[in-house]
Each structure stands twice: as C-alpha cells, then as structure tokens.
Amino acid sequence: MIRPWDMIERKMAYTCRIFEVHNNHVRSPRTGNVHQVQSIRTPDWIMVLPITADQNVVMVRQYRHGIEDVCLELPGGLVDPADASPLEGARRELIEETGYDVEALEQIGRCYPQPALLANECLFFLGLRAAPVRPQALDAGEDVEIVVVPLTAIPAMIADGRIAHGMVLLAFAYYALGPGKGQAPWG
16 A cells, blocks of 8 residues: 655755745655655645636636747636635636636636645636626736637637646536536537
8 A cells, every 4th residue: 555755854945936846855655765856835726717608718818938838728826825715816816817707606626736746736616607897907927818718619629729738628627527527518
C-alpha cells in the first residue's frame, strides 16, 4: 500500500506575488531514503463557466506568458485572502474580468491541477443567467477580451483545438457530467 512520505524539512527557495517554490527533504516510506523534491505553493484557483439566459458562454481571450500566446478561456483566477469563500472569489473574478454577474452560482467540481508540483486546488463554478452589470475592472497586468460563444459551439471548439486550456476543458467536462451525469447539456 502506498503511504505518505515524511516531511523532514521544508525550506522556501523563492517567493513572488502569486507563488512560493519550496525545496523539501522527504523520506520514502518504502526505502527509508531521504530525497530532495520541489513543490510550488499557490492559493487555490477558481474558474467560472457563465451561461447567459439565451445559452451563450461568456469567455475571455488573453495573452498567457507561459505559452507566449493568446488563449481562449473561462473567467477565473486566484482565491484572494480577502474573499470570504471560493464562491465569493469566483463571483469577484467573473465581474472584474468580464463585467458580467450571474443570478445563480454553484460549485460543479474541483481538482488538483498538477499534484506532482503544485499544492493547490482548482474549484469550478457554474454561473447561470449571466448578464452584463458594469464595465470590466482589470488589474494593470491584465488585458482581457470578452468573447461570447454559443453553448452549442463549444464541443466543436474543443474538438478543433480553439479551446485548449486544460482547466477550461475540465470545467466543460464537469458541466457535461451535470445533474444527468453524462448527458451533455450543450443547448
């Protein structure tokens, strides 16, 4: 049976605004050997799948430095320490990035985005009856274009690679599992 490894020492190697890199010394329960491993600690992430009353998905297009290209995504970001809950953070991110709010917001899934290195969760929310309520309120480091896509177009956009962000794909997978568990509600 696989058992957790013992943490002998955790030492922060690097810190910045959104994450910390740790060098950890851990002991293998199988061999007893000590290994040096790295982990990245960051706040939990949130992502919102907002659907309008007329069955459109409110998406965003923005430049991503990791891939050095523009990506079509769902609104989201980090859970802020000032957020009372991840749900509140999801609503905040949605309004800031898109200017849209929703009448109903519920968590539809959660995952560990990359547990080999990352020590955070991503929580997915479904927002219903999304509608514009104010202009975007972007951070200085954000450049976000709002893109409204018919819900019925999403499967083809996934199939042809126009939607390729892993967490966005997972949000749509959770949506497809929906209340009917496996009955894709694409409009």
